[in-house]
Amino acid sequence: MRIPFVAGNWKMNLSVEEAVNFLETIKGQLPDPKVTETCIAASPLFLESMIKHNNGSPLVIAAENCFYEDEGAYTGETSPKALSEMGVTHVIIGHSERRKYFNETDDIINKKVHAAFRNHLTPIICCDETMSRRQSADRISWVVSQVTNALKSVTADQAKNIILAYEPSWAIGSGKTASTDEAEEGCYLIRQTVADLYSDEIANEIRVLYGGSVNDDNADDILAQIDIDGVLAGGASLKADSFLKLANFLQK
Numbered sequence: 001m002r003i004p005f006v007a008g009n010w011k012m013n014l015s016v017e018e019a020v021n022f023l024e025t026i027k028g029q030l031p032d033p034k035v036t037e038t039c040i041a042a043s044p045l046f047l048e049s050m051i052k053h054n055n056g057s058p059l060v061i062a063a064e065n066c067f068y069e070d071e072g073a074y075t076g077e078t079s080p081k082a083l084s085e086m087g088v089t090h091v092i093i094g095h096s097e098r099r100k101y102f103n104e105t106d107d108i109i110n111k112k113v114h115a116a117f118r119n120h121l122t123p124i125i126c127c128d129e130t131m132s133r134r135q136s137a138d139r140i141s142w143v144v145s146q147v148t149n150a151l152k153s154v155t156a157d158q159a160k161n162i163i164l165a166y167e168p169s170w171a172i173g174s175g176k177t178a179s180t181d182e183a184e185e186g187c188y189l190i191r192q193t194v195a196d197l198y199s200d201e202i203a204n205e206i207r208v209l210y211g212g213s214v215n216d217d218n219a220d221d222i223l224a225q226i227d228i229d230g231v232l233a234g235g236a237s238l239k240a241d242s243f244l245k246l247a248n249f250l251q252k
C-alpha cells in the first residue's frame with residue numbers, strides 16, 4: 001500500500017517571513033503521515049528558518065534543486081551535503097524549469113540523483129513532456145528515456161526510495177491540467193519503466209506523482225487514479241488554505 005505524497009513546489013516565490021507564516025498557519029492541520037505524507041519544496045534561502053519553525057510538524061521540507069558535487073569551487077551552487085546537514089530530507093531533481101532555463105541534461109540529472117543518495121536525500125525526480133513531444137511519435141520513448149537516464153547506475157535498493165513525478169510542461173502554470181486519463185497514462189508509463197529497469201515489486205513500491213496546474217478542484221479526480229500516488233503542485237501550494245485542501249484530500 002503506497003502512502004500518498006502531496007507536495008508543493010514554491011519555485012522562486014514568497015519571502016522568508018511568508019514561508020514561516022505559512023508553516024505557522026498549517027501547524028496542527030496536516031494529516032497523519034501514515035495516511036498522507038506532505039512536503040513543501042522551497043528556495044535554499046528559506047530552508048533553515050523553515051526547518052526551525054517546522055519543529056514537531058510532519059511536513060517534509062525539501063529543496064527545489066541541488067548541485068551534483070558535495071563541495072568545491074562552484075560559485076552559487078547549492079551543496080547536497082549542506083542541505084542534508086541542515087536537516088533537509090528530500091530534493092526535487094530535473095524539474096522541467098531546470099531543464100529549460102538552466103540547460104539541465106539527463107546526464108546532469110543522473111549525477112544529481114547520485115549526489116542526493118550519497119547525502120541521504122530522497123530524490124523527487126521529474127519527467128517532462130512538452131506539447132511538441134506529446135504530439136510526436138517518439139513521445140513515449142522520451143518519457144522512458146528520461147526515467148532510464150535519471151536512474152543510470154542507481155541500485156535496486158536505492159530505487160525503492162525514489163519518488164518520480166510526471167510533469168508535462170504543457171500543463172505547468174498554464175491552467176491547462178492534463179485530463180485524468182492523460183495524467184494516469186504518464187504516471188503508468190513511468191511506473192512501467194521502473195518495472196522494466198528493476199522489478200514489478202519495486203515499481204509497485206515507489207510513489208509516482210502528477211504535476212501541472214493541480215488545484216483543489218481537480219486534485220480529487222487526479223488522486224483517484226490507480227498509478228497516481230500524489231501531486232506536485234506549484235501555484236496551489238503557495239497559499240496555506242489551498243495546500244491544506246490538497247493535503248487533506250482523503251478527509252473529504
Ligand SMILES: O=C[C@H](O)COP(=O)(O)O
Pocket residue numbers: 009095167171172173174175211212213214232233234235236
Ligand atoms: O512543480 C510543480 C509544477 O511545476 C506545477 O506547477 P503548477 O501547479 O503551478 O502548474
